[in-house]
Amino acid sequence: MLMIPLLVLLSLLDPVRPRARCDPALACDPRQRRDAGGRGGVYEHLGGAPRRRKLYCATKYHLQIHPNGKIDGSLEENNPFSIMEITAVDVGVVAIKGLFSERYLAMNDKGRLYASEVFNRECEFVERIHELGYNTYASRHHSTEQVLPPGGGSGSNKRRASAKRQWYVSINGKGRPRRGFKTRSTDKASLFLPRVLGHKDHELVRRLRESQSTHHHTQRHSGRRERRRRRHRARKGHDGQSAN
Structure with a gap:
């Protein structure tokens, strides 16, 4: 007999809340929800x-x-x-x-x-x-x-x-x-x-990135060396003209 009042008391303390309805203007399906960038949906x-x-x-x-x-x-x-x-x-x-x-x-x-x-x-x-x-x-x-063939009728002036x-x-x-x-x-x-991509594919991508980084680093250093040579030649030419 004591079980029935106890169950009633528990139901009052933790009532079952009705499921909220979705706003018709909003997408309830999470697959259809997308943020401003378009992510998170289909x-x-x-x-x-x-x-x-x-x-x-x-x-x-x-x-x-x-x-x-x-x-x-x-x-x-x-x-x-x-x-x-x-x-x-x-x-x-x-x-x-x-x-x-x-x-x-x-x-x-x-x-x-x-x-x-x-x-x-x-x-x-x-x-x-x-x-x-x-x-x-x-x-x-x-x-x-x-x-497409006409849907019906014998009129030749109908738009197909x-x-x-x-x-x-x-x-x-x-x-x-x-x-x-x-x-x-x-x-x-x-x-x-x-x-x-598999493991070997990722290894190919890693090697590509390393080769691109090395090539870019080499080009940057070669460009610096070329600029230094130009400045050095320009200084020598300027010093020669001053001596004359």
Whole structure:
């Protein structure tokens, strides 16, 4: 009999609070919440640092960008030219840059992939996430305009609807890029799995940073030596003119 009053007393001391309702003007789903920089939501990389990934195609090739501007696929697991920096430039739109080649992946109006030394509008790709974690990358500005058949009626003066067929980054079964207008989002050659860098990849990045730092240090010291030589020659010339 003493248990019932005790339970009533505990319920009064610690009442169950009703769950607060979400404001209709606010996003209750934490996946939809983003701060001013765009971080913390579905596109959590938006506004943040570039993602370093290797784009592994479903045709078993890693996308790689060469310093000479060539684009192809590699079967090697630890190829430095397959390490990419993926940076968001807009919601769902990214730029892909080769870390070692320092060139941007781009697609021209002929559907050909090439590597650009500078960022331009052809370097923007629409990133879409598909099943099993694979992504597709379609050119943001180049596509094929398709005219759809009329929905009904026999009037020839009716305006026909049109749809855009996207051009995708694609690597075929021989490791060669395909023309954009020949690709589809469902093709194996257009599906890429963004792979996180492994230990050997991080070691390659570390060596690259060290070589860049050494090169910059050497250039700075050589520049200082050259300036000292110039000042020394200028002083000698000035002293010679004064003696005459």
